[in-house]
Amino acid sequence: VKNLRQVSVIGLGLVGGSITLAVRQHIPGMTVVGYSHRAATRRKAKTLGTGLKIVDDLAAAAVRADLVILATPIFTFEGYFRELARTIRPDCIVTDVGSTKLLPHAWAESRLAGRGRYVGSHPVAGSEQRGVEFARDDLFDQARCILTTTPATDLAAVRALKGFWSALGCSVQTMSPAEHDRVFANVSHLPHVMAAGLVNASDNGDMRFAGKGFLDSTRIASGPATVWTDVLLANRENIADSIDRAIAQLTRLQTAIKKGNRTRIAQLLESARRKRATLIKYKIRKKELLR
Amino acid sequence: VKNLRQVSVIGLGLVGGSITLAVRQHIPGMTVVGYSHRAATRRKAKTLGTGLKIVDDLAAAAVRADLVILATPIFTFEGYFRELARTIRPDCIVTDVGSTKLLPHAWAESRLAGRGRYVGSHPVAGSEQRGVEFARDDLFDQARCILTTTPATDLAAVRALKGFWSALGCSVQTMSPAEHDRVFANVSHLPHVMAAGLVNASDNGDMRFAGKGFLDSTRIASGPATVWTDVLLANRENIADSIDRAIAQLTRLQTAIKKGNRTRIAQLLESARRKRATLIKYKIRKKELLR
Numbered sequence: 001v002k003n004l005r006q007v008s009v010i011g012l013g014l015v016g017g018s019i020t021l022a023v024r025q026h027i028p029g030m031t032v033v034g035y036s037h038r039a040a041t042r043r044k045a046k047t048l049g050t051g052l053k054i055v056d057d058l059a060a061a062a063v064r065a066d067l068v069i070l071a072t073p074i075f076t077f078e079g080y081f082r083e084l085a086r087t088i089r090p091d092c093i094v095t096d097v098g099s100t101k102l103l104p105h106a107w108a109e110s111r112l113a114g115r116g117r118y119v120g121s122h123p124v125a126g127s128e129q130r131g132v133e134f135a136r137d138d139l140f141d142q143a144r145c146i147l148t149t150t151p152a153t154d155l156a157a158v159r160a161l162k163g164f165w166s167a168l169g170c171s172v173q174t175m176s177p178a179e180h181d182r183v184f185a186n187v188s189h190l191p192h193v194m195a196a197g198l199v200n201a202s203d204n205g206d207m208r209f210a211g212k213g214f215l216d217s218t219r220i221a222s223g224p225a226t227v228w229t230d231v232l233l234a235n236r237e238n239i240a241d242s243i244d245r246a247i248a249q250l251t252r253l254q255t256a257i258k259k260g261n262r263t264r265i266a267q268l269l270e271s272a273r274r275k276r277a278t279l280i281k282y283k284i285r286k287k288e289l290l291r
Numbered sequence: 292v293k294n295l296r297q298v299s300v301i302g303l304g305l306v307g308g309s310i311t312l313a314v315r316q317h318i319p320g321m322t323v324v325g326y327s328h329r330a331a332t333r334r335k336a337k338t339l340g341t342g343l344k345i346v347d348d349l350a351a352a353a354v355r356a357d358l359v360i361l362a363t364p365i366f367t368f369e370g371y372f373r374e375l376a377r378t379i380r381p382d383c384i385v386t387d388v389g390s391t392k393l394l395p396h397a398w399a400e401s402r403l404a405g406r407g408r409y410v411g412s413h414p415v416a417g418s419e420q421r422g423v424e425f426a427r428d429d430l431f432d433q434a435r436c437i438l439t440t441t442p443a444t445d446l447a448a449v450r451a452l453k454g455f456w457s458a459l460g461c462s463v464q465t466m467s468p469a470e471h472d473r474v475f476a477n478v479s480h481l482p483h484v485m486a487a488g489l490v491n492a493s494d495n496g497d498m499r500f501a502g503k504g505f506l507d508s509t510r511i512a513s514g515p516a517t518v519w520t521d522v523l524l525a526n527r528e529n530i531a532d533s534i535d536r537a538i539a540q541l542t543r544l545q546t547a548i549k550k551g552n553r554t555r556i557a558q559l560l561e562s563a564r565r566k567r568a569t570l571i572k573y574k575i576r577k578k579e580l581l582r
Contacts, residue, residue, distance in 0.1 A: 124502040144500065186493055187501040191508045194485055196563035197540035201533070202477055207570050209435065210478040211415040213511040215574070217482045220504040222567050225560035232548050232556055242492070243545040247538055249488035254534040257523050265523055269516035272487035276513050279498050283506070 001163040004093070006031040008065035010058065010080060012045045015097050015126055016071030017135025022168045024051045025137040035061035036132075044132050062087040067164065069121070070096035074230040077104050081111035081118075088116045093157045095121040099184060100234040101148040101177035109152075117157035120148030120177060122184070123170055128222040138169070142287050145170035148177040171286070185238030190246060192228055193239065195221035292454040295384075297322040299356035301349065301371060303336040306388050306417055307362030308426025313459045315342045316428040326352035327423075335423050353378040358455065360412070361387035365521040368395050372402035372409075379407045384448045386412040390475060391525040392439040392468035400443075408448035411439030411468055413475070414461055419513040429460070433578050436461035439468040462577070476529030481537060483519055484530065486512035 007023055009016045012034050020032050033053045036042050042054050055061050062068055062084055070080055077096055084094060094116040096104050101120040108118035125143035127134070145165040149158055162172045175183075195218045199207075207214070232239055249268075256264035283289040298314055300307045303325050311323050324344045327333050333345050346352050353359055353375055361371055368387055375385060385407040387395050392411040399409035416434035418425070436456040440449055453463045466474075486509045490498075498505070523530055540559075547555035574580040 124500065127503070143502075146500070183497045183500050186497045187505050190492070191489060191505050193541065193544050194489055195508055196560050197537055197544060198482060198485055199563040199566050200543075200559060201481070201536040201540045202566070204566065204569065206474045206477045207566070208573060209415065209437070209474050210570065210574075211434075212418070214478050214482050215571075215580070216510050217486055217508045218563075218567055219507050221560075221563040222571070223564070225557055225564050228560050229553060229557040232544075232560075233551060233553060236548050236551060240545055240549050243541050243548075245492040246488055247541055249492045250484065250534050250538055250541075252491075253484050253488060253523075254531055257527050257534075258531050260524060260527060262520060262524060266516055266520040268491060269487050269512075269519050269523075272490040272509075272512040273514070273516050275490050275493070275495065275498070276509055278495065279501065280506075280513070282499060283501075289506070 001027060001030075001160070001167050004030060004066045004160060004164060006033060006065050007067045007069065007164070008033040008035065008061040010035050010061060010068065010070050011072035012036040012041050012132045012135075013071060014129055014131060014134045015123070015139070016069070017045060017048060017132035018125075018137065018139035019069060019071065019097075019168070020045075020052050021048060021135050021137035022140055024049075026167050026169065027164075033061050033065065041132060048132065048135065058083055059087045062092075063089075065089070065092055067093045067095070067161070068116070070094075070098070073227055074098040074100060074103065074234045078107040078111055081107050085112050085115040090115060092116045093160060094118045095161060097121055097123055098234070099188060099231045101146075101180045103234045105148065105150060105177045117154040119153055119157050119161050120146075120180070121161065121165065122146040122148070122180065123165065123168075124188075128219055130224045130227075140165070141169040143170050144288070145172045146180055147172060147174045148180050149174055150176065181235050182238050185235050185242045186245075189231055189235055189239045190242040192220050192223065193232070193243060194246060195219070292318060292321075292451070292458050295321060295357045295451060295455060297324060297356050298358045298360065298455070299324040299326065299352040301326050301352060301359065301361050302363035302367075303327040303332050303423045303426075304362060305420055305422060305425045306414070306430070307360070308336060308339060308423035309416075309428065309430035310360060310362065310388075310459070311336075311343050312339060312426055312428035313431050315340075317458050317460065318455075324352050324356065332423060339423065339426065349374055350378045353383075354380075356380070356383055358384045358386070358452070359407070361385075361389070364518055365389040365391060365394065365525045369398040369402055372398050376403050376406040381406060383407045384451060385409045386452060388412055388414055389525070390479060390522045392437075392471045394525045396439065396441060396468045408445040410444055410448050410452050411437075411471070412452065412456065413437040413439070413471065414456065415479075419510055421515045421518075431456070432460040434461050435579070436463045437471055438463060438465045439471050440465055441467065472526050473529050476526050476533045477536075480522055480526055480530045481533040483511050483514065484523070484534060485537060486510070
């Protein structure tokens with residue numbers, strides 16, 4: 001982290017805004033520059049408090065940065081990489097916080113064209129809320145951050161980025177972009193698809209009778225549709241496979257229910273209960289969950 | 292409520308235990324008797340504090356009750372109704388807190404055989420936790436309670452029961468058992484099936500990377516498998532239909548994802564987002580949610 005004097009955050013939504021807050025909280029002395037292409041967002045971001053410099057164009061954000069972080073929708077990355085290639089210092093570390101990683105790596109390869117040092121980041125933090133007004137300096141406390149690398153990735157850049165996210169409170173792990181996209185199709189993108197599917201399968205009148213279970217299991221369906229459309233488009237094959245697996249499980253339970261097969265229903269529910277109990281224990285041990 | 296001098300709660304799990312606590316909190320002067328067929332549960336229930344009489348057999352609980360509440364798994368109701376028919380007073384109000392209502396009504400009709408006055412209850416409250424140790428006196432605060440009635444239901448019993456659940460903090464509504472089971476297949480039983488399916492579709496290793504979204508959307512899968520097996524068996528046709536609708540929605544999103552149809556994906560996600568936003572506003576207006 002000590003070699004990173006300036007971080008520039010492109011995109012000031014919930015995650016981008018929270019990065020600027022967390023850096024000022026956790027890394028004293030680091031210059032934080034923020035840019036959003038929307039003037040309204042820049043105005044709101046200026047109310048985030050002192051120590052954050054908001055600039056009006058990308059070049060101004062990029063030119064003196066040691067680390068550039070894209071916190072914009074995934075399908076904007078390609079264009080940003082192209083522009084960054086013209087303005088960043090050759091050794092500038094470039095990363096993004098997108099929820100998929102194969103496409104960002106491919107775009108960085110072709111559009112940065114050797115300029116800067118790209119590493120993928122995926123801080124597993126956020127909420128269904130949207131916008132800089134929901135930014136929090138503790139968003140990354142005890143969160144995981146996945147760094148994605150290929151054989152071509154600069155190892156010094158990986159080390160520096162590990163230090164950066166760790167300083168913000170993350171526990172950092174490294175994997176390949178392909179592995180990342182497969183894993184997160186299952187544990188993040190599929191749940192979103194299922195939550196949206198559950199709401200869309202429900203009648204407005206019926207939903208009024210919903211209890212806490214329904215509300216919790218559909219919370220993520222309140223996430224911004226544009227952001228999630230990008231995610232689903234950026235990880236199509238993996239998500240299509242995950243949906244197949246989910247449908248197979250639903251069909252399995254449905255068959256047991258139709259047949260009135262008590263043993264089989266109990267087995268499937270108990271298997272899910274146990275798997276989740278093991279997961280919760282693990283998350284508590286890793287301090288990602290309290291209690 | 293003033294005509295109900297004694298309530299007897301059969302089954303002292305999370306819900307049954309919470310009823311005994313809530314009655315003592317909200318209805319001073321009402322005698323509360325608790326029974327569980329398990330000696331260990333009776334012992335634990337005795338630690339719930341003063342003002343609760345725990346008895347060792349069903350007849351002792353039933354004989355002087357003005358209101359008997361079954362808070363045991365659904366498929367035990369038939370047997371309990373048969374036993375209650377031999378011990379309750381002729382005008383005793385009998386209800387249950389099962390999550391499905393058609394079968395309880397059918398069993399009450401055939402097994403109570405004219406003894407007592409049966410009304411179905413479904414307090415929409417609970418959690419994934421299990422056991423009297425999780426009982427809370429505020430479990431029913433701002434919760435809905437559905438009463439189910441048929442043309443044969445005694446109206447004075449419905450009024451008394453409405454008063455009882457209202458006193459515990461519930462907002463009470465009445466519907467037919469068939470309507471109840473259709474609605475709750477969609478908003479309660481289907482979410483449980485989907486949560487279990489999502490966990491069962493997930494690899495243990497992959498799940499370690501899960502964030503708050505996955506954990507929230509699968510919380511209900513940690514509910515007791517035996518209780519939920521009963522629920523799914525007691526509402527087979529409706530749940531099978533609900534699963535069909537969910538699979539249709541998943542397939543719809545999957546098709547759009549496979550085709551890379553941005554407009555269609557965005558439309559489906561935005562529809563879910565809006566529907567849920569409307570729901571949340573409604574729940575806040577009804578004070579079922581804070582914020």
